[in-house]
Amino acid sequence: MAEDVPGHVERNAAQEHQAGGRVPERGQPTVRQAGRHRRDPFLPITASAVGHPSEGCRLMIGGGGPIAEAGEPSVLSRGKALAMTDRFARPPRAGVVVAAVVVAAFLLATSRLPPTSSAITSDVVQLLVAGAAAATTATRARRCPPGRVRTAWLLLALSCASWCAGQGYWSWLSARGEAPFPSLADAGFLGFAVLAVAGLVVHPAGGGRTGSWQRVLDSVMTCGAVSLLSWETVLGAVVAVDNGYDDIARTLLLAYPVADVVMVVLAVLLLAHTRGDRTALNLVGLGVLAQAIADSTFAYLTATSNYDGGSVDVGWVVAFLLIALAGTCPVDSPRPADRRPGAGPPSVPVSVVPYIPVVAAFGVALGATFSGHPLTSGELLVVTVVVGTLLARQYATVRENTRLAADLAAREVELEHLAFHDPLTGLANRALFRDRLEHALELHTRDPRGVALVFLDLDDFKAVNDTFGHGVGDELLTRVSERITGALRGGDTIARLGGDEFAVLLEDGGDGLTSATRIADALRAPFVLAGRTLQVGASIGVCALEPTDPSVGADALLARSDAAMYQAKHNGKARVVSYDVEAPASPAAPVG
Structure with missing residues (x-):
């Protein structure tokens, strides 16, 4: 006045x-x-409200950027912090280079050396990379704050240590010219699967973009697709082969691909429903996938009496190198924006993760059908379940998107009213x-x-x-x-x-x-x-x-x-x- x-x-x-x-x-x-x-x-004065009223609004003055709220870092400092986070979230370049050199040297050595020397070299390298993975994941677990994340990484470290112990025992047997199956080494190898599954279950999928209904659908769809894929490629062949093994040996041969199915399903679900920096989890997921391929290859070759080690073991080497690199990724505290429920949409690659095993399973099933091996009634049942859950997931996603669009339209109306009306009087x-x-x-x-x-x-x-x-x-x-x-x-x-x-x-x-x-x-x-x-x-x-x-x-x-x-x-x-x-x-x- x-x-x-x-x-x-x-x-x-x-x-x-x-x-x-x-x-x-x-x-x-x-x-x-x-x-x-x-x-x-x-x-x-040009002003516009930014953000939903319940989250607080920021004022845009003139043509400039938003004025930082109380206690909020400036735009420049936020941008610098984000850039630093993006740059340091990845494993060290030296580690990546070392991993690539190890894989290349492994393939070169096992392909050039005599079979016996190649098998020994493979055993030693597997022992070393599994030990490295156990060490780096244990170090990462120690750096994580107390909670489920630390427990998950500790379980992963113990799983790698279990494999390392089994591989050490197997290397000792191999050096003596023995290669029994089954052996105590299998306890260490399967211990890896059990502890890794526990770690994947314990790891929180905080900030997931979907509700419980979509998690259930994703679980059923992914489990069906991965199981069908495993059955069509390895598991069915292992069951069908009569190799003279006793029941214990046959059970162990089946345990490897079954455990891999569980690990792959859990890894896919964890990646699909976790937001924020997923670099370490992505590497773990790739490591689990490489482990599944290596285990399935081992089970199939052993069932057909064609396994002799050497270059075929490269899948295990790659798997533990990926897990070791995951352990070297820095541990960053989540930013406030990452802790808010529903903050930020997932990236496109992460959104399509649940569909990858479905596409792969359908491709294998179609290939088998066209090659003169029609699907059995049990396989058709699995395909039906996968297709049904896929359609249900898409329908639920469409409904969710419709709801979000309606919420967005209502929010835009509210923001428009705030931009052109006095907040005190409503005029x-x-x-x-x-x-x-x-x-x-x-x-x-x-x-x-x-x-x-x-x-x-x-x-x-x-x-x-x-x-x-x-x-x-x-x-x-x-x-x-x-x-x-x-x-x-x-x-x-x-x-x-x-x-x-x-x-x-x-x-x-x-x-x-x-x-x-x-x-x-x-x-x-x-x-x-x-x-x-x-x-x-x-x-x-x-x-x-x-x-x-x-x-x-x-x-x-x-x-x-x-x-x-x-x-x-x-x-x-x-x-x-x-x-x-x-x-x-x-x-x-x-x-x-």
């Missing part, structure tokens, strides 16, 4: 013109008071008011039509805030807006411009003086707030354009009504003053 300064004479636009001055332009002060400049109420804000004013002036120029602008400022509102507090002041502004709304037509645009300043745009023949008088009459009755009775008046300026009047711009019309309001305030407050282009403004009778 503006205050009067004793001895200071305020002039309207006509008087200013007669004195050789000019109407203040947009962005310039309208009146100078005792060395203070009153800001033009229509100084251009139009300065952006919406100016847009409608410019449109009304365009119609006045084209049709022509009458336009009237009423500008009002509460008298002595600052005293109310200083005496009774801002809470009472806000309540008074809300009650004033209600009375103004009740005094005018439903189609009139009423806006709170800021502070205790209000404006009304009258179109379609609305009379400015009549409307201003109704507003003054509505404000005459005292307000009862917080048990106190307050008498509040308003200084009101009116500027009207008749249909035959020459066109003016929005800034000029605003300046005229603003000058008329100040003339009313100078003449004693609580009155209406109409701007007259031809003569100095003449005050109307006091209104209270």
Whole structure:
């Protein structure tokens, strides 16, 4: 609210013109008071709300970026932090290079050496890479904060150690020229599967993008697809081959691919339902896949009595090298944005992870069918279950997307309302008011039509805030807006411009003086707030354009009504003053 300064004479636009001055332009002060400049109420400010109201909104000023909320890092610091996180989330380059060199050297050595030396080399390399994987994953577990993540990595470290122990025993047997099956080494190898499964189950899939229904569908679909894929490629052949093994040996041969199916299914589900930095989990998932391929190859070759070690063991080497690289990935604390439920959509590659085994299984099944091996009734049942869960998952996804689209549309409507309405009173804000004013002036120029602008400022509102507090002041502004709304037509645009300043745009023949008088009459009755009775008046300026009047711009019309309001305030407050282009403004009778 503006205050009067004793001895200071305020002039309207006509008087200013007669004195050789000019109407203040947009962005310039309208009146100078005792060395203070009153800001033009229509100084251009571009504002838009960013974010949902429940999450807090940030203000966009001018054309710049969002102002950081309290306690939030700046845009520059956030960008730098994200860049550092992205850069250091991956394993060290030296580790990747070493892993690639080990694989290349392994393939070269096992392909060039004699069979016996090749088998020994394979055993030693497997022992070393499994030990390296156990060491790096144990180190990562120690770096993780206490909780399920640390437990999961510890279980993975123990699984690698179990394999390392089994491989050590097998290497000792191989060095002695023995290769029994089964042996105690199989306990270590299968211990890897048991502990790895436990680790994958314990690891949290926090921040997953889907509900429990989609997790169930993904579980059934992935399990069916991976099982079908394993059966068509390895498991069925192992069961069908009569190799003379006893029941224990045959059970162990089947245990390897079955355990791999479980590990692959859990890895797929974990990757599909975990957000944030998945670099380490991606490497673990690839390691589990390589392990499954190596185990299946071993089971098939052993069942057909064709396994002799050497280069065929490269799958195990690759598997443990990938797991070892996963253990070298840095452990970063999750950012606040990652901890919020539903924050950030998953990447496209992660979204398609559950479909990869389905496509692979269907491809293998079709290949078998076209090659003259039709599917059995049991295989057809599995295919039916996979197709059914796939269709159910897609239907549920479509429904979820429809719901999200409806929520997004409702949020956009809410944000649009926030962007163009005053949050305290619910009236139009300065952006919406100016847009409608410019449109009304365009119609006045084209049709022509009458336009009237009423500008009002509460008298002595600052005293109310200083005496009774801002809470009472806000309540008074809300009650004033209600009375103004009740005094005018439903189609009139009423806006709170800021502070205790209000404006009304009258179109379609609305009379400015009549409307201003109704507003003054509505404000005459005292307000009862917080048990106190307050008498509040308003200084009101009116500027009207008749249909035959020459066109003016929005800034000029605003300046005229603003000058008329100040003339009313100078003449004693609580009155209406109409701007007259031809003569100095003449005050109307006091209104209270």
